[in-house]
Each structure stands twice: as structure tokens, then as C-alpha cells.
Amino acid sequence: MKFDLRHLESFVAVAEELHFGRAAARLHLAQPALSQQILRLESSLGVDLLVRERRRTALSDVGRLFLVEARRTLEQARAAESVAERARRGELGRLRVGYHPTASSQPFLTALSAFERAVPDVELSLRELPMGVLGQPLHDDTVDVAFLSTLGDIDCGQPQLRMRTLASERFLLAAPTGHLLARHDDIALRDLKDETLVMLGRDVCAFWHDDLLAMCARGDCNPHSIRYVGGLGTQLTLVAAGLGVALVQESSKVVRSEGIDYLPVRDADRPVISAAMWRATDTSPTLTRFLDLLPEGTPGQRDEDGSPRPRSD
Numbered sequence: 001m002k003f004d005l006r007h008l009e010s011f012v013a014v015a016e017e018l019h020f021g022r023a024a025a026r027l028h029l030a031q032p033a034l035s036q037q038i039l040r041l042e043s044s045l046g047v048d049l050l051v052r053e054r055r056r057t058a059l060s061d062v063g064r065l066f067l068v069e070a071r072r073t074l075e076q077a078r079a080a081e082s083v084a085e086r087a088r089r090g091e092l093g094r095l096r097v098g099y100h101p102t103a104s105s106q107p108f109l110t111a112l113s114a115f116e117r118a119v120p121d122v123e124l125s126l127r128e129l130p131m132g133v134l135g136q137p138l139h140d141d142t143v144d145v146a147f148l149s150t151l152g153d154i155d156c157g158q159p160q161l162r163m164r165t166l167a168s169e170r171f172l173l174a175a176p177t178g179h180l181l182a183r184h185d186d187i188a189l190r191d192l193k194d195e196t197l198v199m200l201g202r203d204v205c206a207f208w209h210d211d212l213l214a215m216c217a218r219g220d221c222n223p224h225s226i227r228y229v230g231g232l233g234t235q236l237t238l239v240a241a242g243l244g245v246a247l248v249q250e251s252s253k254v255v256r257s258e259g260i261d262y263l264p265v266r267d268a269d270r271p272v273i274s275a276a277m278w279r280a281t282d283t284s285p286t287l288t289r290f291l292d293l294l295p296e297g298t299p300g301q302r303d304e305d306g307s308p309r310p311r312s313d
Contacts, residue, residue, distance in 0.1 A: 002044035002045075003040065003041050003044045003045075005073075005074065005077055006037065007037055007038075007040065007041040007044075008041075008070045008073055008074055009027065009074060010023070010027060010029075010034055010037040010038055010041070011037075011038060011041055011049060011066070011067070011070055012067065012070050012074065013026050013027050014034070014038060014050065014057065015049075015050075015059055015063065015067045018056070018057050018058065019057060020034060020035060020057065038050065045066075047060075047062045048062065048063070049063035049066055050063055051063075086121075088285055089289070090119060090122070090284075090286045090287075090288055090290075091119045091121060091122065091289075092119075092121055092122060092286075093122055093123070093284065093285070093286040094122060094123035094124070094125065094286065095115070095122055095124050095125070095144055095145070095284075095286045095287060096125050096127065096142070096143045096144045096145075097112065097126050097127065097143060097144070097146075097147070098126075098127045098128075098129045098137050098142070098145070098146040098147070099126065099127070099128060099129060099146065099147040099148075100128075100129055100131055100148050100149045101128060101131070101231060101232050101233075102131060102149040102232060102249065102274075103147035103149045103274045105254045105255070106167070106251060106254070107166040107167055107274070107294065107295050108147045108166075108274070109254075110295075111276075111290070111293050111294050111295075112124070112126075114293045115289070115290050115293050118289070118293065119286070119289060122286050122289075127142070127143060129143075129146060130204075130205070131149075131200070131204055131205035131208055132204075132205040132206065132207060132208065134146070134148050134277070138161060138277060138278065138279050139160075144278065144279075144282060144284065144286075144287050145276055145277070145278045145287060145291075146276070146277045146278070147166075147274065147275075147276055148274070148275055148276075148277055149249075149272055149273065149274045149275075150207070150208075150272075150273055151207070151208060151211040151212070151270050151271070151272060151273075152211070152271065152273065153273060159280060160279060160280055160281065161277055161278070161280060162277070162278055162279070162280045163275050163276065163277045164275060164276045164277075164291075164294060165273060165274075165275045166275055166295055167251075167273070167274040168271045168272070168273055169249040169250040169271065169272045169274070170249070170250060170264070170268060170271060170272075171215075171247045171248065171249060171250075171265060171268035171270065171272070172249070172250055172252070172253075172262045172263060172264060172265065172268075173187060173192070173245055173246070173262070173263040173264075173265050173268075174236060174239045174245060174246045174247075174248045174261075174262055175239065175245045175260070175261050175263060176239060176240060176241075176242045176259065176261070177240075177259050177260060177261050178261075179245070179261060181195075181245070181263060182261045182263060186266060187263055187264065187265050187266065188219060188266055188267050189215070189216055189218075189219025189220065189265060189267050189268060190219055190220040190221050191221075192216070192221050192223060192245060193221050193222055193223065193224065194224050195223060195224055195244065195245045196223065196224060196225045196226070196243065196244035196245070197216075197223035197225070197226050197227070197244060197245060197247070198226075198229060198235050198238045198239055198243065198244040198245065198246040199212060199227075199228065199229070199235070199246060200228070200229060200231070200232075200235065201228035201229065201230060202228075204230055204231070211270060212270070215247075215268065215269065215270045216247075218267075218269070219267045219268070227243065227244050232248070232252060232255060233255065233256070235248065236248070236252065236255060236256040236260060237256075239259075239260055240256065240259030240260050241259075247268060248262075249272040250262075250272075276291075276294055278291070
């Protein structure tokens, strides 16, 4: 194109004011400079847009037609500028969130809710991740941020990932309401040896299964029997139905409370660590906006290089 938006703005101002002096004042330009811009525009188009007479300025027939399109072009340019600015502020775009079903629900849900309220025009997609898979979805670029949980610390070390620890939870015993164990103020793992333990199968997550049984063994607890399930929801449903008890993290109370008593177990010593993880190279404004809404992390924790433990991916 042989002209730019400044020429169109100048023409629209003159066409609306039909007076070069008023149009120049409106644009904060000197009148000679405005006149030169209109002449350059007319020269580039090869037509006269204005009829100049001694005492008045009017639009030519071509000028009237051109004015419609000039206004439309300027309006579209302003819309494009607004889109770019909103995208720069993280108000437009998309955010792909992956999560473990065992990720601590409170910081996870609070952050999602706050983000959706703050930037409702961002496309927010959620994807449940298999337990045991930590950094791989970020490496594969299938998610932008992942809420993850594991037993014990999530090791750090890879510069391509960043991590923020959000919560450290203890295990509770989920027992059917009115269960005999609920009558005791002090429960230890060995008190579960005559119970049927409902737990996630090894095929769901090998290290979660193995670490949980190892914790039970340290507490001199060899369950009477084990019922394996494929998810936390089913685990709690069986407990509520009286088909066993389960060792679950504290935030499971948010998933289901009806028909279940949650009881502390003094020697359940393996913490459940929940964290957010993202790519260090991701400078997306939507991701930055989302991370600003995340809790600062557990006391003493800062964002750091993060990598999944070798056994987890």
C-alpha cells in the first residue's frame, strides 16, 4: 500500500470537519502538514477525494465512497490493536491445564476459579493426567501447566522446567461413618491390620501403590485384604458403602464427605506433595497471568528448576 493509517486518519478528520483548520487542531497537527498528508493520499490513489473551493471544502463523489471504507479500516485497526493489547495482558488466548486427580484440590481449584473470573475470554481447557506422569506432558507440549502430586519430594534439576510447591498433605484414614475405629482418639497404622484396605491399583500408579504399602509395612500394618480401584472417586464410594477403609490425602474430604469419617493416623509419615510445573521457556502472557494467581507456595519454598523423578515418566 502507498499510504498508511495516518493518512486515513487525516482524511477522515477533514471529511468529518470539512475544514482543514479544525481537522488539524483535532489531530494536533500543523495545518500545512495535514494538507500535505491529504495530497499524498490523493496522489497515491490517483483521485481527488476533496473538492477545494475558496470558502468551503467538500467531499468528491469518490471521497464519499472512500470515507466509508476508511472509517471501516480504522475501526478494524483499532480492534486489532485492542486484541493485541489484551493478548499482551494475558486476557485473550488459551491455557491448557493438566492435573492429577490426587493434586491438592484447594490451591488447584482456587487458582482455576480466580483465573476464569479474572480473564473470562481466555479459553481454559482441562486434561486429567495419569498418575505417575509428571513432566512428560510439558515436554510433549500437550499442556501449558500441570498440577502434579506424588509421595515425598518432587526432585528439581532440569533447567527447562519450573516448579512451585503448593501443598504438603498428610494421609488420613477414610472410614465408613460410625466405624469402630472412629471411636478411638489415637489411630496407628497397625490398627488397620484387620481391615480391608481400598487403594489405587498398581496399574494406576506403581510408585504410589508401592510407597503406600511400604508406609503400612513400616507401621506394622499388613491389611487383612486389599480391594483395588482405578480412581479416588471409586475408592471413596466403596468406603462410604462399608466395603473397606482407605488411606487418602487430606484434600480428599473435598471430593466426598457424605458417609465417610476422616481420621488422623499418627504414624502415616509419607507426605503427599502437590506442585505446579511449567516450561521455563514459556513466555505466554496467559500462563504468566495464571501463575500470578497461584499461591506463593509452602513456607520456605520458591519457584525452582524442576524435573520429574526418573521413575515417574
